[in-house]
Amino acid sequence: xxxxxxxxxxRTGEKCPKSGVWKVVGTFETVTQSVSRGNKMPxxxxxxxxxxxxxxx
Numbered sequence: 162x163x164x165x166x167x168x169x170x171x172r173t174g175e176k177c178p179k180s181g182v183w184k185v186v187g188t189f190e191t192v193t194q195s196v197s198r199g200n201k202m203p204x205x206x207x208x209x210x211x212x213x214x215x216x217x218x
Contacts, residue, residue, distance in 0.1 A: 170211050
């Protein structure tokens with residue numbers, strides 16, 4: 162498993178690998194969400210999206 166780092170990505174439904182603020186990649190790039198490690202990555206407006214880690218905590 163890769164070490165968590167800023168810029169890593171995760172997809173809706175996957176377990177969050179690192180607590181922090183995640184930003185949607187692509188069309189909805191202004192959308193951010195705080196997600197805790199181990200929780201499932203959320204959808205956005207009912208769609209599966211890719212998330213990029215922008216702040217770790």
